[in-house]
Amino acid sequence: MESNIRWLVFAILISLTFSSFVLDHGTLAESVKPDEAKQLRDEVRGMFYHAFDGYMNNAFPLDELRPLSCQGEDTLGGYALTLIDSLDTLALLGDRERFTSSVEWLGKNLQFNINKTVSVFETTIRVLGGLLSAHLIASDYATGMRIPSYNNELLVLAEDLTRRMLPAFDTPTGIPFGSVNLMYGVDKHESKITSTAGGGTLSLEFGVLSRLTNDPVFEQVAKNAVRGLWARRSNLDLVGAHINVFTGEWTQKDAGIGTSIDSFYEYLLKAYILFGDEEYLYIFQEAYRSAMQYLHKDPWYVEVNMDSAAIVWPVFNSLQAFWPGLQVLAGDVDPAIRTHTAFFSVWKRYGFTPEGFNLATLSVQYGQKSYPLRPELIESTYWLYKATRDPRYLDAGRDFVASLQYGAKCPCGYCHITDVELHKQEDHMESFFLAETVKYLWLLFDLAVDSDNLVDNGPYKYIFSTEGHLLPLTPQISLPRERCSYFGGYCPSNSTKPEQEVLEEESNNDERSNSYPYHESFPITGLIKGLCPGLTHAQKYGLSYVLPEKTDREDVDEAKPVVTSSSIVLITDQRMEKKPQEEEGFTSQSEPIMTISGGSSNDQTGQELTLLESETDDQRLYSS
Ligand code: DMJ
Numbered sequence: 090m091e092s093n094i095r096w097l098v099f100a101i102l103i104s105l106t107f108s109s110f111v112l113d114h115g116t117l118a119e120s121v122k123p124d125e126a127k128q129l130r131d132e133v134r135g136m137f138y139h140a141f142d143g144y145m146n147n148a149f150p151l152d153e154l155r156p157l158s159c160q161g162e163d164t165l166g167g168y169a170l171t172l173i174d175s176l177d178t179l180a181l182l183g184d185r186e187r188f189t190s191s192v193e194w195l196g197k198n199l200q201f202n203i204n205k206t207v208s209v210f211e212t213t214i215r216v217l218g219g220l221l222s223a224h225l226i227a228s229d230y231a232t233g234m235r236i237p238s239y240n241n242e243l244l245v246l247a248e249d250l251t252r253r254m255l256p257a258f259d260t261p262t263g264i265p266f267g268s269v270n271l272m273y274g275v276d277k278h279e280s281k282i283t284s285t286a287g288g289g290t291l292s293l294e295f296g297v298l299s300r301l302t303n304d305p306v307f308e309q310v311a312k313n314a315v316r317g318l319w320a321r322r323s324n325l326d327l328v329g330a331h332i333n334v335f336t337g338e339w340t341q342k343d344a345g346i347g348t349s350i351d352s353f354y355e356y357l358l359k360a361y362i363l364f365g366d367e368e369y370l371y372i373f374q375e376a377y378r379s380a381m382q383y384l385h386k387d388p389w390y391v392e393v394n395m396d397s398a399a400i401v402w403p404v405f406n407s408l409q410a411f412w413p414g415l416q417v418l419a420g421d422v423d424p425a426i427r428t429h430t431a432f433f434s435v436w437k438r439y440g441f442t443p444e445g446f447n448l449a450t451l452s453v454q455y456g457q458k459s460y461p462l463r464p465e466l467i468e469s470t471y472w473l474y475k476a477t478r479d480p481r482y483l484d485a486g487r488d489f490v491a492s493l494q495y496g497a498k499c500p501c502g503y504c505h506i507t508d509v510e511l512h513k514q515e516d517h518m519e520s521f522f523l524a525e526t527v528k529y530l531w532l533l534f535d536l537a538v539d540s541d542n543l544v545d546n547g548p549y550k551y552i553f554s555t556e557g558h559l560l561p562l563t564p565q566i567s568l569p570r571e572r573c574s575y576f577g578g579y580c581p582s583n584s585t586k587p588e589q590e591v592l593e594e595e596s597n598n599d600e601r602s603n604s605y606p607y608h609e610s611f612p613i614t615g616l617i618k619g620l621c622p623g624l625t626h627a628q629k630y631g632l633s634y635v636l637p638e639k640t641d642r643e644d645v646d647e648a649k650p651v652v653t654s655s656s657i658v659l660i661t662d663q664r665m666e667k668k669p670q671e672e673e674g675f676t677s678q679s680e681p682i683m684t685i686s687g688g689s690s691n692d693q694t695g696q697e698l699t700l701l702e703s704e705t706d707d708q709r710l711y712s713s
Contacts, residue, residue, distance in 0.1 A: 143501035156502030196242030263313035464525035525557030
């Protein structure tokens, strides 16, 4: 009863919060037009070089830049972290010269045989991810950035690094220790407590490494870690924030989509997209449904106890801001639009997002006043613009640029903001500023100009790792069992069979062929036209799984994913009746964001069109 009253009060506060932001930020600035988008794109490029050159001139080969004092510092392993994290942004910007010299320098000088204890999570997403994405660009003619002298040096380094992290996975639960010494393995005094994001955000990088080296061990340990975490979910299908990797007991039971958990959700969906592994999709569907049921207080998200769903923290934390972008990828655009509007209203209020904003007191959460140059809200803005082409997302981008230029720019780079109310600068620049923050900003404006970049108009579909690294859906990575030719629509003769033959074989043979080591992985389609054995029914026909209708808890077992004719990621501007970008001279985009499914999704696209149309005006909250 008492908790009901508390919840009622909280709900009223939340709705007041939301409407007050709408009123507070009603000033209408002129929308970004194509010319301005081009200027902004160039300005963002300038931002990148101010920070990158600042790092190279003042900090390299140390890990990160101190942009106020123009010095360097080792913050992770002491291996030129910012350079590694910046590689694929250099390639994206078309900077062949710096990309080549950086790859060459790293190939000659980088080594991991060092007595350093490092975070498994940070090393994976920043270093391993950075090396793999750069390797995939530097080794491939199709990217237009191939380096002639390149001889897989970064891949060799990536494999060496990851083997040095493998001892961390030697736990009874399969969930890795949080840290590992690159020379000596796990220290006997190492903490057994790790975060859910730390243990559950390794599958993309480890999976790509397995597929490039043909050694399944990396993909397997990363998947075991996810299974270890998911096996310990609560009856509500929620996971906590921290867990003991030996006992499997949750030591922090707050469930949420932000701090300590965020990218666990992200990698479930992305691992399915990249590898076609349906186990990840099933877990994502259950986890997502539960998050929307218990954590979503439209348009905000709260933290709840994973067993009871009682609210423990009515706080927006800045790491939550990746969620609308993930929802776009999952095809759930409507709530993404609402949540982005709410999160952006916090940015508008302070000029940055604080690490925590209390939804009950409508103020910055005590002790969480800083803005460490995080990318998440910008990342979601990029995805929403890509999905809707609504110019309000460009306007948001202009605000991000203005805040960073006026508030965070400092002598040698960009500074963290210690307090979003006072706009005080701190002498630190995280490597993700160049890996993600600037990358997503540049991509946002480039979409409005010509989209002529590796991600939006390249030889492959790409997904972004949680650190913003580009991972392509190449046949080697995404279709390892099929080996079908790419884009050509032809499979090798021994793998192309008449449909009937394939169906008969499948029904006679429950076990899939194990000739490829990743026998649990299922490839994805949309990239090929031929029928290949091993593709699932849904994949052959361009269908995809979507979330089942919300059901009561008792019915959950029956709420199996259903195959429908919709794509989980088929989003085009056809859904925008008004097509504002065309009216205003923007080039129109008729391609889906990612081609995971083929045709037969027109019905669903039409349905979503209706939803977006009916809400567009209401959604223009911060620009009305
Ligand atoms: C980055 O390292 C990654 O985006 C990670 O998933 C979360 N933290 C930072 C950015 O905020």
